[in-house]
Structure formats: structure tokens, C-alpha cells
Amino acid sequence: SGAGGAEENYTPYGERLETYIVPIVFACILIVGVTGNGVLMVTICRHANMRNVPNTYVLSLAIGDLLVILTCVPFTFTVYVLDSWPFGLLLCKVSECAKDISIGVSVFTLTALSADRFFAIVDPMRKLHATGGGKRATRFTKVIATLIWLLAMICAIPASFSYLRVFTVNKNVTFTTCYPFPEEFGPSYPKIVLICRFCILYLFPLAIIAFFYILMARHLMQSTRNIPGEMQGQVKQIKARKKVAKMVMAFVAVFAVCFFPQHVFMLWFYLNPNAQLDYNAFWHYFRILGFCLAFMNSCINPIALYCVSGTFRKYFNRYLLCCCCTPTRRRTSIINSNRRCQSFSFTTSRRHTSSRRGQQSAINLPIWNPSNVSDTRGRSMPQEQETTVTIFQNGVEQRT
Incomplete structure (x- = not known):
């Protein structure tokens, strides 16, 4: 001034x-x-x-x-x-x-x-x-x-x-x-x-x-x-x-x-x-x-x-940088979350199947079961409820 x-x-x-x-x-x-x-x-x-x-x-x-x-x-x-x-x-x-x-x-x-x-x-x-x-x-x-x-x-x-x-x-x-x-x-x-x-x-x-x-x-x-x-x-x-x-x-x-x-x-x-x-x-x-x-x-x-x-x-x-990085971070977060879940499931499966010959890894995949089925322990499962069944596919124990 x-x-x-x-x-x-x-x-x-x-x-x-x-x-x-x-x-x-x-x-x-x-x-x-x-x-x-x-x-x-x-x-x-x-x-x-x-x-x-x-x-x-x-x-x-x-x-x-x-x-x-x-x-x-x-x-x-x-x-x-x-x-x-x-x-x-x-x-x-x-x-x-x-x-x-x-x-x-x-x-x-x-x-x-x-x-x-x-x-x-x-x-x-x-x-x-x-x-x-x-x-x-x-x-x-x-x-x-x-x-x-x-x-x-x-x-x-x-x-x-x-x-x-x-x-x-x-x-x-x-x-x-x-x-x-x-x-x-x-x-x-x-x-x-x-x-x-x-x-x-x-x-x-x-x-x-x-x-x-x-x-x-x-x-x-x-x-x-x-x-x-x-x-x-x-x-x-x-x-x-x-x-x-x-x-x-x-x-x-x-x-x-x-x-x-x-x-x-x-x-x-x-x-x-x-x-x-x-x-x-x-x-x-x-x-x-x-x-x-x-x-x-x-x-x-x-x-x-x-x-x-x-x-x-x-x-x-x-x-x-949030605007530029948000989509990438979201995908990375999802991938990391899936990896953590798989790692947790793997650890849990090892605990339950340690007595079996050839320990297998487990991945939990929940589905809808419309009929009576039996789980791996021979117990009857009620109709129309979410459950988990263990099957073997490609050498990996999967629960469906």
C-alpha cells in the first residue's frame, strides 16, 4: 500500500x-x-x-x-x-x-x-x-x-x-x-x-x-x-x-x-x-x-x-490423494480382506484335521441347503437352513 x-x-x-x-x-x-x-x-x-x-x-x-x-x-x-x-x-x-x-x-x-x-x-x-x-x-x-x-x-x-x-x-x-x-x-x-x-x-x-x-x-x-x-x-x-x-x-x-x-x-x-x-x-x-x-x-x-x-x-x-487412490485402495482392501479370511480358514482347518492323514486346507463357502443332508460327523441337518458340508476337491478340503 x-x-x-x-x-x-x-x-x-x-x-x-x-x-x-x-x-x-x-x-x-x-x-x-x-x-x-x-x-x-x-x-x-x-x-x-x-x-x-x-x-x-x-x-x-x-x-x-x-x-x-x-x-x-x-x-x-x-x-x-x-x-x-x-x-x-x-x-x-x-x-x-x-x-x-x-x-x-x-x-x-x-x-x-x-x-x-x-x-x-x-x-x-x-x-x-x-x-x-x-x-x-x-x-x-x-x-x-x-x-x-x-x-x-x-x-x-x-x-x-x-x-x-x-x-x-x-x-x-x-x-x-x-x-x-x-x-x-x-x-x-x-x-x-x-x-x-x-x-x-x-x-x-x-x-x-x-x-x-x-x-x-x-x-x-x-x-x-x-x-x-x-x-x-x-x-x-x-x-x-x-x-x-x-x-x-x-x-x-x-x-x-x-x-x-x-x-x-x-x-x-x-x-x-x-x-x-x-x-x-x-x-x-x-x-x-x-x-x-x-x-x-x-x-x-x-x-x-x-x-x-x-x-x-x-x-x-x-x-x-484420496480421490485418485480410492478405487485402487478399495480393490486392495477387498483382496487383503479375502486373504485374511482364507488365512484364518486355513488355520482353523489345520486344527480340526490334524489327526487325519495328509492335512488339508479349508475354505468356507456357505450355501443354501434345501434338503436334509448330513455333515461329516453324520449328524442330520434340518431343511432350508444355511449349513457347511466338507468335500474334497483337487486335494483341498472345502466346506460347502
């Missing part, structure tokens, strides 16, 4: 490359983001074994990402496609607020996850982190997640002041855009908001996360040296916690990379007094890169989780 080149460098939207590339990128973000985060939410909500403390935070991340995808992505990309914002004031405010709420939920949740991983590894006897799946730990996590959303909403209050601002490029060209910094708040307002946003939603949380991970790495190196070789259970537990820590670190790295270009551009543009004159092709495409990466963060988390977590990968494959 809120940047434009010098008047003499203005190029009509129809002649810009980004007019055709950005919609394709955002269409991919929409499809991948809705699918990935949707499957992630279904996986955690439907399977009881996936409901633990770290996955509660992951669910919160997915909800925040889905919020920004559904409320921002279908509308915000028009900044690079249309001359003016076509959706009105309400959607302007909603999209800006949803974007800031999602950013806040992401970074605060990642901070909470990092703290949770730190205490799970350094102080595993605590009951309020992921080492325990008890009700107390779950309630505590839900309270923290709720507070994170409230804090993110508070941080998004400045976005609620967004309005439709008219910019004049030259005497022939004017356009209306969704602008987050009201003019009546003064020229210093954008600088204050951007600096606070950079510190609260990027710099400070990442510094706290880095602090937790440095202490965590130090503790793991020390504990690995001190663990006797025979304490294999403790070694496996530490390895499992390391896997979750790596998953969180992947999320943090994705967030840091995705939002760094946007913060750099916004700070440069609003803090540099000569930004309007210095704005050139490099800064223009750097701005587009930051714009796309910031929204791309909302669809990359499920991909990162798929890569680093074997458990989530299993569920993702089940839900994403």
Missing part, C-alpha cells in the same frame, strides 16, 4: 509485466493456501492423536493464514492489475485489518511455539507444554492462543483507519487506492506506525525466538554429552523433541524470509525523504517481490510442515 513512482516514470497498467504475472501468483497462493491450510485444520480436528500442545498452535497458524487468504488475496492483488481500488471502503478496511491480524497471529504464535519447545527440552518435567497431553496443558494452550489473537487484533487497530485516497499522477491520470495512513494524522504518522509494526511484528519476536533457540541448542549439546549410552529411552525422547523444534524453526525461517523484503521497502520508502525521486525499476520490482512473498507466507506453512513432519505427511497424502 501507498507507493508510487515519479510522475515522469508512470507506465499504464496494461503495459506492465506485473499486471499479468501477479494474478497468476495470487491464484496459486489462493489454491495452495486454501487446500493446504484446510487439510491441516481437518487433520488436527479429526484425529485425536494430533491434538497436542504444538499442534494447537499450528492450528491457530492455519486459521490465521486462511483468514488472510480468504479476505485479502482475492482483492488485494488488484493493486497491480487495476488503476483504482474497485471494492469500496468496507472491504478496504477488512482486508487491511485481516492482513495485520494474520501477521500478528503468525509471529506471536511462532514465539509461543519457540518458548514451548524451549521448556519442553530444557525443563521436561513441566506440565504446561507439549510433553504432556493432559487437560491442564490443553487448557493453558487454548488460553495462550486466545490471548495471541486478542493481541494481534490490538496491533491491527491502526489498519482500521484505512480509507480510499485519491492520488494524482499528472493532469490526465488519477487513481483511487486503499491507503492505511490518514492524512489528518500528520506526516509523521506513517513513520511511527511502520517503525512500531517492524519492531512489534518482526524484529522483537524474531529476537526472542533466536534467544530461545540459542539456549535450546546449548542445552541439547550439553545433554547429549552427559547422557549415558544405556539410556536409550531418553535419547529417543530428545530426538522426538528435536524434530518438533526443527518444525518450528522451519516456520520461523519461512516467516522471516517472506516478510523481510516488505519491511525493508516500506521503511525505505517512508523514512527516506528522497524516496519519490529515488524510486526506480529495482525498487519497483523489489516492492512487488515483497508484496507477493508477504502473502505467500500464508500458503507455505503447510508445505514446510509436509517436508519436515512425517506424521503430517501421512495425513496430507491420505486427504490430498
Whole structure:
């Protein structure tokens, strides 16, 4: 939001490359983001074994990402496609607020996850982190997640002041855009908001996360040296916690990379007094890169989780490939079921015919017997009831 080149460098939207590339990128973000985060939410909500403390935070991340995808992505990309914002004031405010709420939920949740991983590894006897799946730990996590959303909403209050601002490029060209910094708040307002946003939603949380991970790495190196070789259970537990820590670190790295270009551009543009004159092709495409990466963060988390977590990968494959694999799986299930039945019948037959010369395998084939017959033990069978008769065919004992 809120940047434009010098008047003499203005190029009509129809002649810009980004007019055709950005919609394709955002269409991919929409499809991948809705699918990935949707499957992630279904996986955690439907399977009881996936409901633990770290996955509660992951669910919160997915909800925040889905919020920004559904409320921002279908509308915000028009900044690079249309001359003016076509959706009105309400959607302007909603999209800006949803974007800031999602950013806040992401970074605060990642901070909470990092703290949770730190205490799970350094102080595993605590009951309020992921080492325990008890009700107390779950309630505590839900309270923290709720507070994170409230804090993110508070941080998004400045976005609620967004309005439709008219910019004049030259005497022939004017356009209306969704602008987050009201003019009546003064020229210093954008600088204050951007600096606070950079510190609260990027710099400070990442510094706290880095602090937790440095202490965590130090503790793991020390504990690995001190663990006797025979304490294999403790070694496996530490390895499992390391896997979750790596998953969180992947999320943090994705967030840091995705939002760094946007913060750099916004700070440069609003803090540099000569930004309007210095704005050139490099800064223009750097701005587009930051714009796309910031929204791309909302669809990359499920991909990162798929890569680093074997458990989530299993569920993702089940839900994403079910349409293609359902007929094959059905046939395979039927075949396997028949094989299990045959194996069971074979075992049963061996038990009953062990005293006979030349043990035979048995396959149970129920039929309808309309007349009185005798079974292998000479007992009379009533009419019109389902029964089993043993016969020999091709060296195999079959019950019919």
C-alpha cells in the first residue's frame, strides 16, 4: 500500500509485466493456501492423536493464514492489475485489518511455539507444554492462543483507519487506492506506525525466538554429552523433541524470509525523504517481490510442515490423494480382506484335521441347503437352513 513512482516514470497498467504475472501468483497462493491450510485444520480436528500442545498452535497458524487468504488475496492483488481500488471502503478496511491480524497471529504464535519447545527440552518435567497431553496443558494452550489473537487484533487497530485516497499522477491520470495512513494524522504518522509494526511484528519476536533457540541448542549439546549410552529411552525422547523444534524453526525461517523484503521497502520508502525521486525499476520490482512473498507466507506453512513432519505427511497424502487412490485402495482392501479370511480358514482347518492323514486346507463357502443332508460327523441337518458340508476337491478340503 501507498507507493508510487515519479510522475515522469508512470507506465499504464496494461503495459506492465506485473499486471499479468501477479494474478497468476495470487491464484496459486489462493489454491495452495486454501487446500493446504484446510487439510491441516481437518487433520488436527479429526484425529485425536494430533491434538497436542504444538499442534494447537499450528492450528491457530492455519486459521490465521486462511483468514488472510480468504479476505485479502482475492482483492488485494488488484493493486497491480487495476488503476483504482474497485471494492469500496468496507472491504478496504477488512482486508487491511485481516492482513495485520494474520501477521500478528503468525509471529506471536511462532514465539509461543519457540518458548514451548524451549521448556519442553530444557525443563521436561513441566506440565504446561507439549510433553504432556493432559487437560491442564490443553487448557493453558487454548488460553495462550486466545490471548495471541486478542493481541494481534490490538496491533491491527491502526489498519482500521484505512480509507480510499485519491492520488494524482499528472493532469490526465488519477487513481483511487486503499491507503492505511490518514492524512489528518500528520506526516509523521506513517513513520511511527511502520517503525512500531517492524519492531512489534518482526524484529522483537524474531529476537526472542533466536534467544530461545540459542539456549535450546546449548542445552541439547550439553545433554547429549552427559547422557549415558544405556539410556536409550531418553535419547529417543530428545530426538522426538528435536524434530518438533526443527518444525518450528522451519516456520520461523519461512516467516522471516517472506516478510523481510516488505519491511525493508516500506521503511525505505517512508523514512527516506528522497524516496519519490529515488524510486526506480529495482525498487519497483523489489516492492512487488515483497508484496507477493508477504502473502505467500500464508500458503507455505503447510508445505514446510509436509517436508519436515512425517506424521503430517501421512495425513496430507491420505486427504490430498484420496480421490485418485480410492478405487485402487478399495480393490486392495477387498483382496487383503479375502486373504485374511482364507488365512484364518486355513488355520482353523489345520486344527480340526490334524489327526487325519495328509492335512488339508479349508475354505468356507456357505450355501443354501434345501434338503436334509448330513455333515461329516453324520449328524442330520434340518431343511432350508444355511449349513457347511466338507468335500474334497483337487486335494483341498472345502466346506460347502
